[in-house]
Amino acid sequence: MTELQTTHGRQFINGRRVASGEPTLTSLRAHDGAPLGPRFYPATREEASLAAQAAGQAFSHYSQTAPEVRARFLETIADELDALGDDFLTLVHQETALPLARLQGERARTSGQLRLFAQVLRRGDVFGARIDTALPARLPLPRPDLRQYQTALGPVAVFGASNFPLAFSTAGGDTAAALAAGCPVVVKAHPGHMATAEQTALAITRAVEKCALPGGVFNLIFGTDIGAELVRHPAIQAVGFTGSLRGGHALFQLAQQRPQPIPVFAEMSAINPLIILPQALRARGQALAKDLAASFTLGVGQFCTKPGLILTLRDDALASFTATLCAQVKAAAAQVMLNASTLQHYREKVDALASHPAFTLLASGDAADGCAEPRLYQTSASLLLAKDPLLLEEVFGPLAIVVTVDSEAELLAVVGALQGQLTATLHADSDDRDAAGRLLPLLSEKAGRVLFNGFPTGVEVCDAMVHGGPWPATTDARGTSVGSRAVERFLRPVCLQNAPDALLPPALQDANPLNLLRLVNGQWTREALSPSVD
Template identity: 45%
Template sequence: MKLIESMNPRTGEPAGTGVSETPSGELTSALSLAKSAARRYASESLAERALLLRAMADKLDDRADELIPLAEAETGLGKPRLTTELARTTFQLRLFAQVIEEGSFLEATLDTPAPDATPVPRPDLRRQLEALGPVLVFAASNFPFAFSIAGGDTASALAAGCPVVVKAHEGHPELSRRTGEILSSVVADRNLPAGVFTVIFGQQAGRDALVDQRIKAAGFTGSTTGGRALFDLASGRVDPIPFYGELGSINPTVVTKAAVRSRGSEIASGFVNSFTLGTGQFCTKPGLLFLPIGHKLEAELSEAVSAVSATPMLNNRIAESYAKISAELSAHPSIRSMVTPRLHTEPGAWGVPCLFVTSAEQFTEAADTLGAECFGPSSLIVEYASKHELINALQSVEGSLTATIHGEQSDISSLAPVLDVLRPRAGRLIWNGWPTGVAVAWAMQHGGPWPSSTNALHTSVGATAVRRWMRPVTYQSFPHDLLPPALQDGNPLGIPRRVDGALRR
């Protein structure tokens, strides 16, 4: 049986004994268990679901001293970063517990009978969102806690009432196995069916699960190439299913002349800190910085980037891809290297920061190449001579998770044309900040137009991420005793509901 083996990115040495790929027989059993658990788990009370998520969060916090060293050995991300990320992960589980208890995620809507309504009489109509069924989650490599086994896709699907099957990422199998064991033990402690939560291993197991009719939706965080291949599999099924993929994102940042004059050094420092954070392995890394010609920040930018030490990348494959793409950019005829890519010869998988420059005109002509994501600690400065050049260049940028403007009060009246170009290209618009760092909150949008995600209507972070795993169902003229609690007279759950068009509680 094939083993999935991880490597310590700092040393190049094995990070564990390896985890066996899930054989087809075990996968079939896991999917059957998930299917059989779906009806019971969806019918559990909202209070029970909330208790499950909080118990998972508590157990992960209790096991932090065990989990963080496993994550550090397999990802090289460092204890401080991983400690913060685990805290974010358990916060996220608890947030979804709050979402469940608050109740508006069900979108309960009631229209009382109106026999005299025109053009036709209106019957009693009651609508809510209901769980889709078993969800397949493809774990990410760059966030081994927050977008992996216990990450946002898992938390939101469980909150929706869906059993979850997680396909572990090959980059951190030891951590994935242990995290899965911990969460499965919580499911057992709550006397819930084992099929409520399962972890599987291996790329073939993931593909086989995706096309299995027992899976009703899937979530993915990773590369555009890999995500598109899986999206096509999900869409090509006899019964196509929703596939929510978060893929590549270039995250353009525009800086105005007034902002450069007012706080150019601050912007240069913030930019370098943002695009090198986590060795540039954030999906929200600012990959394009649009600066006005004559910004006079080149020396500061070059010095700041050169001062950033090489840091581990997640694995050899990612490090090699980064080295290849950054070398290709450096050799491109429209590019000038402000900080030239350098090789790191020590064992392991390391990323050395680099920075490139081009003009807005050249960027527009070669946007297909220059505007593609380079996963790692590099970025491209695009220098523009006029607002017309800036807008033309921005129109060549593909869909992104974020778009940022650094401006001053004096710019506000003239920025509408720039904002009009950025708005349809991003899911989150940022003013005078940096896109790295995605708050887990009710109003967060983490998803944007293609290729940043496969569905710009939804988010993978924040309270409304739960909406991906639910579908609307209307009950027409149903007996009261057959209605789900959220739609019954008297509002027994005490949740927000819309009745005859008005929000009530």
């Protein structure tokens, strides 16, 4: 028998496959809920502890590896993922119902962000080197030699997302950023795509072996209620999470209740408001309606950046825009969601909106068994100003809500009433510029990314991207889970005072052996320092 056949469904702990008890977890086919392959073993408390301990033991070695070692490791993981055949993508499709073309793109994004972090390591961003050399003659007191760099925070527990089984899961952005920072990881596989997680984990462990790294650098466990054990374990020093507000909030509370509290970087909930100003509505209302419907129904509305709230000022062009938007929604097909649980939650939200007297159903797509049909609702600005929870909470699925406001002053008040968001979008033409200028500062307070004349579904993996935002979009608005700055979440600054050059890490040594761009006495430079500089 092959290794996969003999060890299927077991935990990945310290380079070994481990399991105890009985395999009671089943991977299900998204289209019909039928069992998909062999069963999986839920991790015991002891196994979760072993995984955290393995990460802790690997930390002292892995955190001190050279940037080039970690860069090659990340690139090797990317190569292993890219080498997985079509049967792998078929497996992911069966577990999630996501189209093969979408999964091909998501795999490219996953390997691409691993390679991006390899670039970040090679150019030295992770070190953040800052040097203030000694001023022994300064009065009234001399200044010591002070040198700051960033070092790995510690082992990270990663909780994968349901809607991105590759890019936000086992080998996704949190894992890639943590490994780039020098932090071993323990991944808690998402129960919605356990087979995908296992195959991805096998690819990562092959990379670990090829790079001759400690087995505890990467660990993965299965289970539905084992996450709390990871967060509580003293070896874990940070948490990366993508999922629901309820789940992220629970992990955040657990982390704060530890004897040693730790940071939780959770991406949770957003309704991603999209504002259309009058001139834009008049000039291109029909095109906006078509593109908007395509955006909020894309991927069955299962994108965390789906525009769920549409804000417009009352205008003569509004009726035509709304009619076109309704027509697009009615023509949109019902589709299979990620799993039965996701569909159930969507239908519960639909029922809640239907039973609320302040919401009016404007349009709905044709229903189909086991599928989510697109829906468009309308409500008043007063409900937003009253901060009705039903309107402020994300609806995960192909649904959007239209709110028409009577004046710019009311629009500003409505935006002010919103909670934190991942994105906010503004459609404005030249004649809308003054109003756009007044809205921009307020939108920037509310969201991590503000878009002009576009649609938020789609997150570019690059240096400038921010995928985060104030609560409840995330638990920490200072970070991003996409882009090169994501690595900063898993680093902490250390200052060395009057340390001998021979004991300094390479990033801070006088000779600058890594050729880093460093902030030296307030000036950015790659120049080496003379030992006699004062």
